[in-house]
Amino acid sequence: MFAGWQLILFSLLYLLLLFAIAWQGDRVARKHYQARSRPWVFSLALTVYCTSWTFYGAVGQATGGGWLHLSIFIGPILTFIFAWPLLRKIFRVSKAHNLTSIADFIASRYGKWQPLAVMVTGFALVGTLPYIALQLKAVTMAYDVLTHFPNQPLSNQSSLTPIFNDTAFFVALALAAFTILFGTRHIDATEHHEGLLRAIAFESLIKLFAFLAVGIFVTWHVFGGFTDLIGKAEFFRPLESQLNTDNFTQGFVAQTLLSMLAIILLPRMFHVTVVENAHRNDARYARWFLPLYLILFALFVMPIAAAGLITFPDGSVEPDTFVLTLPLAFNNGWLALLAYIGGFSAATSMAIMATVAVSIMVSNEIVIPLLLKYRWEKSNSHQSFGQFVLRTRRLTMLTLMLLAYLTYRTIAEFNSLAATGFLAFAAIGQLAPAALGGVIWKGGNRWGTAAGLILGGFLWVYTLLLPTLGAADLVSGQLLNQGPFGLTWLKPTNLFGLSGEGFFSQGVFWSIGCNLAAYILVSRLTPQRMIDRIQASTFVDNLESKPLKTSRLWKGSTKLGDLRNLAERFVGNESVDKAFAEFSNKRNQQPLKNDDPASIELIQLTERLLAGVLGASSARIVMSSALQGKEIKISDVISIVDEASQVLEFNRSLLQSTIENLSQGISVIDQHLNLVIWNQRYLELFNFPDDFMRVGRPAAEVFRYNAERGEYGPGDPETHVQQLIDNIYDGESHRYIRYRKDGSVLEIQGNPMPGGGFVYSS
Known part of the structure; x- marks a missing residue:
């Protein structure tokens, strides 16, 4: 129907349009804050939750699982309606601690423990790579359908295609370039990306418009409305068998639970919802806007699925492609092109935001701490680390996109969009006990969190990842069918003989259930460190920072100039000067001088500046390293303790980092x-x-x-x-x-x- 060069041209033009929107958005943001449009932009950006899985895969799942597809829509709606106070609490805590990612959030809650940040980053990486791979698969699938219809391309074609002839490879490179251009314009990871957010908001409008256009065309142009469509569908046994109530309950609870967790725990969702929430008014429309958006999207999923089964009763067309093939089957090429652009929008918005979010985690929690430790020990000069941080983050983005492409070639190609998506959801779901428990229960500590993540991660690999790899012939069929050493009760798909809801449902409940049990049990059996209790209080009680009536000086040897030089190495002169000037103006003080002794408040300010660039746990390492060179006497501890009684939520952590050493x-x-x-x-x-x-x-x-x-x-x-x-x-x-x-x-x-x-x- 379309030539390959035509689709490539339309795709490039669309990316150029996104580039223009992002560039203009950054220009506007530098001049002034857009108070009127910003809440709408933020609310639209939240719909980055709707990916190509929603655009294509929901229809595919509806044909094979009936109403089961509704779980991906119902979960977020339930979260935003009933758990909004919990989300607002997470907003406040994250802003108070200048947190940059879900890994930063969890590590900060449990004592700013670096190994925990690395562990959470690993889960985020494992859960995100299949998801980005899913987007690459969707774009490639759409390209192949529009260039081959009515003939269907070979299902595993990309596994045989050389890399430099593979559409997904060039899509990955293009998305990496766009992400690097607009995802690393600021050193501070907590500074919102106005241009990028506007581009994502625009894509949200495009994908919704395209999906609704296809749904309206199929429902009222091809058929005579919902009643006519349903009436004709009743004559088709394949569709009728898929709409029975037994399949409605099959795995529905597990998928709804994962969707409820994913809307806040997915790295890209945490980044958009929390980090990009730059102003208190940004989220004022979000609570009702996102549910309304999801309802509109869900409205035409089943009609399109029914129309696809009626139009292609022989199963010759992949159900995931019905959004594209139905317009083509009824000679509406322009609508098919619009659907292609809509699916492209859904895929690219997710891939871009996920890469930004995960690259911040990988660079802040893994790469930068390792490189920083080497360079910090080898060099005492006050050279700028700002460009070093940016280069590291950009290289991480490119590496992530290439790893996602590798995942696409090995896993995603052999599984449906929905199966790949839920596999990623289940991996991210392992963060739920640590993240949600951390703002509800003070008893959790780092050992309980680590034990839960390790046990949950092992069970996720065993009960969910191995069967998925088995579909790609990467795992022995003997292990999957007979269990290890022939022990059938240890089969990954039927662990301990509990297979009532299928391997996916039992895998979700085994992994997350055991994760939660280990988190609670080990936390109760192991002693809490002082910083665990401190951070538990700040996260659970959600104490807010209030300025001191008086600003006494820490009676140590740290000078303001020491803090300024330290911050400038990472943040840059302009940002540091601005932050210190605002600090002085708010307290009606004289301009700060480098020879002035540093107050506790200034030490906190410096750590918060570093946290915005490096993450909370890495910032703590840098501050501890810097302060360890100073003589800390018992009189200094007394001064810090006295300050801590007045500004509990921040100075306790400073006291902790002092006396634990x-x-x-x-x-x-x-x-x-x-x-x-x-x-x-x-x-x-x-x-x-x-x-x-x-x-x-x-x-x-x-x-x-x-x-x-x-x-x-x-x-x-x-x-x-x-x-x-x-x-x-x-x-x-x-x-x-x-x-x-x-x-x-x-x-x-x-x-x-x-x-x-x-x-x-x-």
Whole structure:
């Protein structure tokens, strides 16, 4: 119907149009904020959730699973209607901590632990590559259909096609180029990409318009409306068998659950929903706009599927292509071309945003920390790292797109669009216990999170990925059919004999269910570090940052110039000068000088600037490395603790990064004589029982426990306890040495804090 060069020309013209929209959007954003249009642009950009899987694959699934396809629409609608308060909480937490990705979010919640950020990034990568591969498959499939119709191309043609003759390869390169041009214009990963977002919003309009046009054409032009279409469909046994109620329940719950999680946990969705949410008014229309958009999209899925089965009853046409082949079958080439552009929009918008989001994670959590550690150790010069960060991110984008193409050649080509999409959804679903549990339950810690991810990831590979690879003949059929070592009860598709809802449903519930169980169980059985409790409080309680009434200085040796030089190496002079000037203006202070001692607030500001470029966990590494060169004395800890009592949500983490690196055991008691904070070394010195140490425990109970074990020497334990309490009330520093039963010598020093309370070092 169409020549190949024609489709290539239309595709290139469409990409040039996107380029123009993105370029103009960036120009407008540099001049002023678009208060009126921005909420609509943001809401439209959220529909990047609708990919080629929705455009083509939903129709294909409707022909083979009946109403089962509705799960991908119902899930997000349920999330936006019933879980909106939870989403808003995630917005606020992410903005407060300057988080750049879902990996950054989870790692920050569980103590800014770098290995956890790497683990989450791995899941995001594994879950995203098949999804991008799906988009490449869709574009290639659409190209082949329009150039070969009415003849159908060979189903596995691309596996035989040389790379440089493969349409998907050049699509991947074109998308990589576009993504690099408009996805890395800013060093700060939290700075929104106005031009890119406008291009994605435009694509959202195009794909909806194209799908509705095909649906209206089929329903009212080819047939006589919904009633006529359904009436004729009843005469076709293949369609009738697909619409029975048994198939409606088959896997419906599993797919709906995954769709509910995917709308926020998919890397591209988290990036658009959270990172690109630059203003408090951006999301004011989103709660009702996205459900309405999905309802309009879902309206014509079943009519198109029914029309396809009626028009091609012999099964000669792939159901995933009905959106394209129905217009062609009724001699409407221009509508078929519009459908091609609509599918191209759905595929490219997803691939672009997913590549941006995942490249930020891979570069910030894996590549940059490794390279940064080497360069940081080898060089003390204050050279700019900004271009280094950008080059790393761009190279990561290109690598990701090429890996997605490789995934397309090995996996996606041998599975339907829906099957590949749900495989990716199930991988991303493994992040749900850590991410959602992190803003609901304070008891979660890094060990529980890691255990859940490892167990859930293993079961995802075993019960879902292996059967998918088996379809491509990449896994032994003996393993899939007979189980390892002939143990049929360990078959990946029938684990422990529970196969009532098919291998996909049982794989989803085994992997996510065991993930959640391990997250809860291991978190309860392992002690929480101090920073776990701190971050749990800031995420679950969602404390908001409030400026101090007074800005006391940290009594350490860090100068403002040290912080400025550190930030300029990554962020650039202009951004640092602007941030420091705004900080000074908000507090009506005199212009900051490089020789001024750095306040706690300025240290926080610097870490937030670095987090916007490197991610929270990497920023913490850089700040810790920079501050470790300074002498940190107990008086400095006292100052930081006193500040932390006023700006809890940020300064606690700073206190954590300070005292966890000390060789001394540290505990802090507030003015009400309650325990508020301690480090791991303190727990090791006194060997407290599990769950004994908790925030708010009276100091007298801690003293009594130690006194009864002889830690304070011979004599009545109550006398020792009262003496320690009296010292606190007197507000006097005290120091004493104890000779312990095991032969060790323990020196304990207590120092009062200016605002009340005591800091003990052992």
